[in-house]
Amino acid sequence: DAGVIQSPRHEVTEMGQEVTLRCKPISGHDYLFWYRQTMMRGLELLIYFNNNVPIDDSGMPEDRFSAKMPNASFSTLKIQPSEPRDSAVYFCASSRTLGITEAYGYTFGSGTRLTVV
Amino acid sequence: DAKTTQPPSMDCAEGRAANLPCNHSTISGNEYVYWYRQIHSQGPQYIIHGLKNNETNEMASLIITEDRKSSTLILPHATLRDTAVYYCIVKMHNFNKFYFGSGTKLNVKP
Numbered sequence: 001d002a003g004v005i006q007s008p009r010h011e012v013t014e015m016g017q018e019v020t021l022r023c024k025p026i027s028g029h030d031y032l033f034w035y036r037q038t039m040m041r042g043l044e045l046l047i048y049f050n051n052n053v054p055i056d057d058s059g060m061p062e063d064r065f066s067a068k069m070p071n072a073s074f075s076t077l078k079i080q081p082s083e084p085r086d087s088a089v090y091f092c093a094s095s096r097t098l099g100i101t102e103a104y105g106y107t108f109g110s111g112t113r114l115t116v117v
Numbered sequence: 118d119a120k121t122t123q124p125p126s127m128d129c130a131e132g133r134a135a136n137l138p139c140n141h142s143t144i145s146g147n148e149y150v151y152w153y154r155q156i157h158s159q160g161p162q163y164i165i166h167g168l169k170n171n172e173t174n175e176m177a178s179l180i181i182t183e184d185r186k187s188s189t190l191i192l193p194h195a196t197l198r199d200t201a202v203y204y205c206i207v208k209m210h211n212f213n214k215f216y217f218g219s220g221t222k223l224n225v226k227p
Contacts, residue, residue: 004160031213043161043217056214091160095213105151106215108160 004109006092012115018080021112024073025094033106034067034077035091043091049075082116089113120144121205126222129199135192137221139205142186147209150181152190153217154201161204161217164190195225 005024013019025032033048047057052069060067064083069075079086093106122140129135141150152164165172165179167188172179178191192199204220 033215042219045214045216048213050213093160105153105163105166106161108162111158111160 004092004094004107006090006109006112008112009110010113010115012117013082015083015116016081017116018078019082019086019114019116021077021090021092021114023075023077023092023109025075025092026107027073029094029096029107030072031095031097032069032075033093033095034075035093035108036088037091037111038088046077079114082114084116087114087116120207121218123203123205123218123221125219126224128224128226129192129195131197131225131227132194135190135195135199135223135225137190137192137203137205137223138187139190140187141205141207144185144207145209148207149209150179150185150188151206151208151215152177152179153204153206153215154199155204155220156198156201164203195223197225197227199223200225 004026007022030051034046035043036046037043044059046059047067048055049069065079067077089111091108091111093108095106120143149166149168151166153161154164155161165174165177167179167181181188202220202222204217206215
């Protein structure tokens with residue numbers, strides 16, 4: 001298994017531009033999560049999906065951020081327009097539905113380092 | 118919303134056991150203890166989890182006190198590659214959000 005795949009690994013963009021981050025979860029996983037990590041705020045959960053449906057987007061900072069999951073193997077996180085304070089590492093993670101005796105963890109991707117100048 | 122307390126940093130000599138403590142005094146009966154680590158510039162990596170019994174896998178051992186108010190992650194023979202931030206998280210098994218606190222920065226020194 002290739003694990004959770006994120007692209008691009010690095011993104012540098014100018015303030016005001018649209019940025020799209022991509023994630024391919026592990027095959028068979030039905031949960032997908034987007035996190036953001038900064039030095040000041042640590043790891044923050046932005047949104048998560050179950051079976052391609054957004055379940056909780058309470059962590060999305062503002063309307064400039066949007067996330068979609070059109071199918072089980074692909075998700076995007078879009079920032080429009082981007083601002084310098086959006087600079088962070090964005091991680092995608094996936095997991096599968098837990099059985100009665102399971103208490104499984106997430107598998108994280110390698111992240112996308114976003115720099116907005 | 119972190120419900121755990123960890124020391125901000127610890128040092129460990131290479132080859133020695135690293136014992137990372139975590140306090141979770143408000144843990145409820147159906148909450149598990151999870152440990153993740155994050156090596157610099159990488160995504161967090163699952164290490165181990167447990168409910169009440171001690172657990173061991175190829176990476177580490179997890180010791181949970183009888184009252185479940187604290188736990189210790191043990192890396193039996195730390196290597197330089199174990200230098201990372203270690204996160205202790207408590208969560209119900211069917212609650213799908215993981216909240217990461219500040220963690221413990223483990224420095225393994227030669």
